[in-house]
Amino acid sequence: MTDPDSSFDSPDSREPEESSDIIIIDDNGRELFEHFRFVADKGQALLRVDKFLTERLQKSSRNRIQQAAQAGCIIVNGKAVKSNYRVKPLDVVQIVMDRPRYDFEIIAQDIPLDIVYEDEYLLVVNKPPGLVVHPGHGNYSGTLVNALAWHFKDNPDYDVADPRMGLVHRIDKDTSGLLVVAKTPDAKTHLGRQFFDKTTKREYVAVVWGRPEPADGRIEGNIGRSLRDRLQMDVFPAGSEYGKHAVTHYRTIEALGPVTVVKCILETGRTHQIRVHMKHIGHPLFNDSRYGGDRILRGVTSATYKTFVEKNFQICPRQALHARTLGFVHPQSGEEMFFTCPVPADMTAMIERWRQLSDAADAAGKR
Numbered sequence: 001m002t003d004p005d006s007s008f009d010s011p012d013s014r015e016p017e018e019s020s021d022i023i024i025i026d027d028n029g030r031e032l033f034e035h036f037r038f039v040a041d042k043g044q045a046l047l048r049v050d051k052f053l054t055e056r057l058q059k060s061s062r063n064r065i066q067q068a069a070q071a072g073c074i075i076v077n078g079k080a081v082k083s084n085y086r087v088k089p090l091d092v093v094q095i096v097m098d099r100p101r102y103d104f105e106i107i108a109q110d111i112p113l114d115i116v117y118e119d120e121y122l123l124v125v126n127k128p129p130g131l132v133v134h135p136g137h138g139n140y141s142g143t144l145v146n147a148l149a150w151h152f153k154d155n156p157d158y159d160v161a162d163p164r165m166g167l168v169h170r171i172d173k174d175t176s177g178l179l180v181v182a183k184t185p186d187a188k189t190h191l192g193r194q195f196f197d198k199t200t201k202r203e204y205v206a207v208v209w210g211r212p213e214p215a216d217g218r219i220e221g222n223i224g225r226s227l228r229d230r231l232q233m234d235v236f237p238a239g240s241e242y243g244k245h246a247v248t249h250y251r252t253i254e255a256l257g258p259v260t261v262v263k264c265i266l267e268t269g270r271t272h273q274i275r276v277h278m279k280h281i282g283h284p285l286f287n288d289s290r291y292g293g294d295r296i297l298r299g300v301t302s303a304t305y306k307t308f309v310e311k312n313f314q315i316c317p318r319q320a321l322h323a324r325t326l327g328f329v330h331p332q333s334g335e336e337m338f339f340t341c342p343v344p345a346d347m348t349a350m351i352e353r354w355r356q357l358s359d360a361a362d363a364a365g366k367r
Helices: 049-054 062-070 144-151 185-196 273-280 303-315 345-365
Strands: 023-025 031-039 074-076 092-097 115-118 122-127 176-182 201-209 216-220 222-225 233-236 247-256 259-266 321-329 336-340
Touching: 049 062, 049 074, 049 092, 062 074, 062 185, 115 336, 122 144, 176 185, 185 321, 201 273, 201 345, 216 273, 222 273, 233 273, 247 273, 247 345, 259 273, 303 345
Parallel strands: 176 321
Antiparallel strands: 023 031, 031 092, 074 092, 115 122, 122 176, 201 259, 201 321, 216 247, 222 233, 247 259, 321 336
């Protein structure tokens, strides 16, 4: 979920309960973090939830709260509601986001950033594999947010802990590639709306086990929390009540025997979408430990081949997925912007080894 409005702070004297540790799995399988919780009084008169929250959050406008409701960030009694929902006595109203609250100091750390583009409104970075995006749950330092705190330490207008600024979307720790960072509240709202409305352009490069048939295709199926393993997402029938509508387009770039290099274009942006959709059609990402790609799924059974694959697992010790292209409309100028970053060294080295093996097999077949 991309939150187009996360400016929820400074509640009034009717203190809400706050927690950064409460994780909510909603009806669509989304993992959300509670930021604020209000329990309506026993004598609460019927009142629209946007007005209810506006009265309790001093620095959050009604318009911003309405945007948050539209994004599914306001939950009443366990279910996401729209801004016209009328709060009743003893209703439990929660404000949730897709990242933990920063109830701790964000430590500025001199972590190198690969900055692709920067102006006064936004920053585009190329995240390396292995770098966690947000602090929390055992990763309170060494994250991209800590690196941003260092980058902006001399900018008095940028507060890295202010949810109205910062990362507009995120990618998994072990996925590399492009992310956009908002430097102003208005930029955050504008960019967040583009992600929520699915008007951004995102293209990934992945290496998958096997050879997809057809070579180019479209995968449609709701994505939600797995009913068998809560650490995984799963695919459910399109149109079902469970999960969130998701569509991935893939195109074969290069078939390399037991594996294939593919381009994936996101029509939607769900948690683990490419990883889950490719597994769903029988082609897990290479070395994706969560979705079964970290074992030999294609190829011969010889000891030599096993050694070859194990070496590739070492060269690319993560799921082979890279966010190569990111496109959006600039929040200030209205200009369409497109950024591309090359596939990183671990993936390119692993792909080259598969290419050499494939070339050798082709040569042997021609003798």
